Amino acid sequence: MGCYLLLRNLNLYFKLTKIFFRATLWTVTAHGATYTKRKEMVNMKRWIALLLAAALALSLAACGGETGESPNSGNETSTGETTAPVDTTEPQEEPTVKTNWEVVNQVDEFGDVIENGDTLLATTISGEFSNTATNSSELSGVAGFIPYGDEYILSLDLDEYGNSPVTYSDSDLRDGIILKTKIGDTISEYELYGTAPTGNLMLMEDARLFFTDFYDNSEDARCIINIGSSEYNFTIEYGNFASACDEAFNIPAGDIQSDIDAIRALLAYSRHIDCYNYFSENINNYPIVTTDELSNIIQNRWLRIEIRSQFNDWYMFEYTSDGTRTQIGRFDDGVYETSNESSQGNYPYRIENNSLYTGTFLGGEDAAQFRKISDGYYLVSEGSDTLYLYIQYNEDGVPTYSLG
Numbered sequence: 001m002g003c004y005l006l007l008r009n010l011n012l013y014f015k016l017t018k019i020f021f022r023a024t025l026w027t028v029t030a031h032g033a034t035y036t037k038r039k040e041m042v043n044m045k046r047w048i049a050l051l052l053a054a055a056l057a058l059s060l061a062a063c064g065g066e067t068g069e070s071p072n073s074g075n076e077t078s079t080g081e082t083t084a085p086v087d088t089t090e091p092q093e094e095p096t097v098k099t100n101w102e103v104v105n106q107v108d109e110f111g112d113v114i115e116n117g118d119t120l121l122a123t124t125i126s127g128e129f130s131n132t133a134t135n136s137s138e139l140s141g142v143a144g145f146i147p148y149g150d151e152y153i154l155s156l157d158l159d160e161y162g163n164s165p166v167t168y169s170d171s172d173l174r175d176g177i178i179l180k181t182k183i184g185d186t187i188s189e190y191e192l193y194g195t196a197p198t199g200n201l202m203l204m205e206d207a208r209l210f211f212t213d214f215y216d217n218s219e220d221a222r223c224i225i226n227i228g229s230s231e232y233n234f235t236i237e238y239g240n241f242a243s244a245c246d247e248a249f250n251i252p253a254g255d256i257q258s259d260i261d262a263i264r265a266l267l268a269y270s271r272h273i274d275c276y277n278y279f280s281e282n283i284n285n286y287p288i289v290t291t292d293e294l295s296n297i298i299q300n301r302w303l304r305i306e307i308r309s310q311f312n313d314w315y316m317f318e319y320t321s322d323g324t325r326t327q328i329g330r331f332d333d334g335v336y337e338t339s340n341e342s343s344q345g346n347y348p349y350r351i352e353n354n355s356l357y358t359g360t361f362l363g364g365e366d367a368a369q370f371r372k373i374s375d376g377y378y379l380v381s382e383g384s385d386t387l388y389l390y391i392q393y394n395e396d397g398v399p400t401y402s403l404g
Contacts, residue, residue, distance in 0.1 A: 098239035100124065103248045121145045121248040123241075127223075127234025129160055138162050143236050145211060147249060151269065152211045154203035156192070158225075158232060165198040168227045172196070179203060180224045181210065183217045192225070201225070208269060214238070215245065215270060245270070259373050263403055266305050266389055276307045279379055279387055286371035286379055294351050294370055300400070301328065301393040308386070316393070325349045325358055356380075376401030 106117030122144035129139045141158040156179075158166040168177060177192045179201075190210060192201040203210060214221055214236070221236040242253040251268045252261040256278040265271040289297075298319045306313045316328040326346045347359035356368045368388075371379045376392040376399060392400040 098237065100237050100239035101241050101244035103244055119248045121244055125234045125236055129230055129232045131230040139232055139234055152207045154207045154210060156201040167197045170196045172227055177227055182222045183213050184219050212270060260403060263377060276387060279307060283379060286373055288354055289370035289372055291351055291354050294356060303391045303393055305389040307389055319349060323348050323350060
């Protein structure tokens with residue numbers, strides 16, 4: 001059994017290597033348009049060395065110690081002494097979480113993990129496929145989440161019969177290759193991109209939606225992809241996904257129980273509903289910032305994150321001494337845009353009655369109340385149900401205060 005696990009894990013890590021390198025630089029086509037995503041290429045030898053070392057460490061441990069014999073087998077003797085009856089009742093085992101998700105970190109030429117390097121989170125998948133030539137034949141592969149800016153990309157590497165890559169044409173891409181998923185009772189559809197004829201199928205613009213649904217529901221995702229006459233059915237198992245996300249992407253697993261956990265989750269572009277519920281329930285625990293206190297801190301740069309859903313908006317504002325709020329830029333689909341690129345204007349602001357009043361494009365004002373979470377981190381409410389996280393930034397583009 002252990003040697004089987006060795007071969008299985010080696011196969012997984014070779015697939016992880018392939019899925020990562022296909023994701024670092026690729027051109028994808030859909031509906032006749034071509035998109036190019038570029039990231040710094042990683043030295044393949046470094047990754048292969050890391051992946052093989054991890055595979056061997058995990059799998060050889062499984063090979064060792066599997067003799068099927070007890071330590072005293074064949075050495076039992078009778079002493080003639082009466083022994084107390086032995087309780088043969090098997091203890092109840094705690095339910096275990098399947099550890100199907102693997103975390104792979106980028107390393108340098110010496111095999112050391114690179115601080116703030118890229119991280120891949122992946123799992124093996126299995127299922128079946130059918131077309132005019134076969135029915136319910138073996139389908140295997142790897143599903144991987146790859147961070148891209150403030151987004152996630154889902155990459156699918158699928159093999160027919162366990163060793164033949166799924167093929168598709170540019171015409172299939174123009175017609176639209178659709179991934180249909182069912183998580184719990186929710187059915188969703190997403191468009192996939194790729195490089196014909198055998199490139200990994202990529203879920204890009206909407207990958208964060210799938211990521212959030214998968215994470216929040218804590219259930220396996222059943223998937224269907226149709227390409228021409230072929231239908232591919234497979235399952236992406238949840239298993240240890242939450243804890244692996246904590247390790248790979250700094251997303252807190254389990255219930256949101258602290259301010260730091262909630263802020264970490266928002267900065268990782270995840271768990272927005274959980275964070276909204278957490279801050280809504282605890283809003284009265286944060287002291288209201290008074291008019292004088294707000295006047296003393298407001299003239300800074302602020303990252304504003306809307307705490308609402310997976311569609312939360314990120315804006316960078318600067319409040320100047322002349323009473324103007326200037327939009328420096330915003331994050332849109334993981335890409336930072338300057339104020340000129342995002343076509344947003346500047347608006348006047350004023351502070352009174354423990355609130356910040358900012359002009360709007362319609363000529364009115366929005367009233368915002370600041371509540372202090374910690375130095376440099378504020379929960380801001382507008383109206384009855386709109387919440388923002390404001391983080392104070394310096395001119396170097398990093399938070400003025402460290403989290404926690």
